[in-house]
Amino acid sequence: MTDASTNVPPLTPVLTDNWDADRSWSLESYAGRGGYEALDVAFAMAPGEVIDLVKDAGLRGRGGAGFPTGMKWGFIPQDPDALGGDRPKYLVVNADESEPGTCKDVPLMMASPHTLVEGVILAAYAIRAHHAFIYVRGEVLHVVRRLQHAVTEAYLAGHLGADIHGSGYDLELVVHAGAGAYICGEETALLDSLEGRRGQPRLRPPFPAVAGLYASPTVINNVESIASVPAIVRNGSEWFGSLGTEKSKGFVIYSLSGHVRNPGQYEAPLGITLRELIELAGGVREGHRLKFWTPGGSSTPLLTAEHLDVPLDYESVGAAGSMLGTRALQIFDETVSVVRCVLRWTEFYQHESCGKCTPCREGTWWLVQTLTRIDEGRGEEGDVEKLLDLCDNILGRSFCALGDGATSPITSAIAYFREEFEAGMHTPSRELFPPAASTAYAQEVTA
Structure with a gap:
């Protein structure tokens, strides 16, 4: 099955391409597939050029809101005379995945933590940050340990620390385990928790880009957003923009759960339909029919069988009265109240x-x-x-x-x-x- 309009196959394994590799989480396996090569490409560019590359690619936040990632990076003040421009910059990765039905970031971090680590280095370099944090949900201890091991491997290989790859760029990366609260998925509550306070949302303005972590300019991005950056740097903005739709570009991980024969993670271009994804998942369980579903987790408006052919991109799902959100597709048949x-x-x-x-x-x-x-x-x-x-x-x-x-x-x-x-x-x-x-x-x- 292919998309006749673009000749792009419905599955485009990029983030998930190495998940079936032997010990895919190890540095040896990741480097064997070209891991960390994007660093040298980026270090040959000015930080602002990396931001422009991500802007041109059309990458939008994969955590739910769909805000343009490059634009978000561009909000960080770099002029010393600007408000906050003379303060240190921070990058924070929101890995506090806890939306009911959402299960894409945890398997990504388990299967290929170095994809995220490389993305962190590239994003931090682009916004001129020298300290970065990955805020992980504390209950997923196995993920915390895997990330910590990957960070240790990256330090020992010279991908983190001082003078990375001889570029003169320094970066310290900390994996922080939260105490487990859904509210800490909200970016300002996450910042309060990271600072050691009770996780509660902050009043805005000021926004994190001006006064975030430790009252300094801060970028907060989802795991999948940051993990998508190495592929963009390696392959270019035109390649990334060739996938997806005009306004919703690139590939994403769709999480199918519920009453389908083969639930799991399906990486496909934005714009694929639920009908196509359900076919890839073997269909709704035999003898039953689709009743309702969520396009982006439990906090998004429900859709029904009449929306099976709505393209799963930000604009189309919005026009149908819902939100793409985290692309947690929970499928419910007629037996469910x-x-x-x-x-x-x-x-x-x-x-x-x-x-x-x-x-x-x-x-x-x-x-x-x-x-x-x-x-x-x-x-x-x-x-x-x-x-x-x-x-x-x-x-x-x-x-x-x-x-x-x-x-x-x-x-x-x-x-x-x-x-x-x-x-x-x-x-x-x-x-x-x-x-x-x-x-x-x-x-x-x-x-």
Whole structure:
């Protein structure tokens, strides 16, 4: 199966190309495939030229927002007379992956940590930073250890430390394990945590580009964003721009989970459709049909089977009423109660709210109470309207995007499946959607 418009195969292994190699996480394996060669290419350029290269490539942030990466790097003040221009610069990699359904950064760091390390060196050189940090979720201890080992290998090989490759450029890289809080995926809460404080979002402005880590100019990028840089430096901006769509360029990792025959990571150009990805994954489980799905994790509005052919790029998914987000494609068939699914996600957001702002702290609690009543068949007259009113009072009024993300699946689920919420006025979800079908599926998988 190919994309007839571009003749690009649906799978484009770049970040995942070496995942099947013997000891792919080792420096020996990575270097054998051209690893760290991009450093010499970049060091032959001025830092500003590396930023321009990434801008020309059209790389957009892979952490959810899709903001142009090169533009973000360009915000760092370099003029000593500019605000913050005389302070040290920092690069921080957000590896605190914890969005329900999102599972792309952890396998990337496990399979090929040196791809990330090389990307860190290139990005830090571009913004003229001499200290960089990788902030990893503390629960994934195996990932922390693998990254620390890769960083040690890079130091011993002369890829980190003083006078890297004889270029005169110095860089210190620290792998920092967080204490495990979803809110620390928000960039300013991550900075507070990195500084040793409780992870809570900061008031902006000032923005991190001017006053970030230790009140100094800071770039914060997702793992996949930084890991994409070495391939761009090696192959050029035109090569990268030839993949994807006009406004959403390049390749990304799509994480398929749920009711598909072969869940996993599928690296493909932006613009591929869910129908194509499901075909690559062997289809929805036999005897069942797609009911709803998330394009970018649980904090993005749900989509349904009518959106199977929407190109998975930032613009098209946005036009369909959702967000591409982290490209965590969770697939649910007709045996799943949308009310119960949304309730489980909302319980997560209630638990993970940092409590700093009232709309999120109180609003998520009331959302859980109302959804629980409906799920148990004890819904009251006006509960659906109450849910919509609560979401309206949270959306755009919380301190960070956690509150907004908690409302997205609820409002979209009501828009597409209002009858299920209304049925919860008198019938529990467990009766509308008996667990027998899910149990049979689990037995089928384990067999």
